[in-house]
Amino acid sequence: MNKKQHLPEEETNGLNINADENVSGTEHLTDPLEESDQDQLEAELQESKDKYIRLAAEFDNFRKRTAKERVELFQTAGKDVIVALLDVLDDADRAQAELEKSENNAASKEGILLVFNKLRNTLQSKGLKAMEAIGKEFDPDLYDAITEIPAPTEALKGKVVDEITKGYYLNDKLIRHAKVVVGK
Known part of the structure; x- marks a missing residue:
């Protein structure tokens, strides 16, 4: 079944249906990801989101801290x-x-x-x-x-x-x- 089978065009209304296609006419592009791969990808996505949120919070804290230090510096400059x-x-x-x-x-x-x-x-x-x-x-x-x-x-x-x-x-x-x- 490695070879593609062709049906005459009048039987398929002009569509070229390959043996790799399912009966409904939609193509089967790739094998579905295994559930463990999906879980791993979701875990990596969640980890990336967590890192992003932590980085944003850390930057916000840094910004607030430097603003406070700057105000203190101006207050005690003399x-x-x-x-x-x-x-x-x-x-x-x-x-x-x-x-x-x-x-x-x-x-x-x-x-x-x-x-x-x-x-x-x-x-x-x-x-x-x-x-x-x-x-x-x-x-x-x-x-x-x-x-x-x-x-x-x-x-x-x-x-x-x-x-x-x-x-x-x-x-x-x-x-x-x-x-x-x-x-x-």
């Missing part, structure tokens, strides 16, 4: 400059405390205080925020304990009694720990 200015701000605070004690030359005192306030306001507009420490519970993540002293009252035990150097946040990120005295 961190080095601001950290360097913190010493100047500390000096300004000490000078202001001394100026307020003296009564000499009120006009120059007022001018100097205006400059100090302008410095503070400019740094605050860039995201700098002073840490409140006095009277707060001692937290080693926020404060550096310089020393411990006997607490003046029972309520101040384990709390910050005095602040030697202020701590600061830049856009809600700690950039300098406060140096404090703790009551024991």
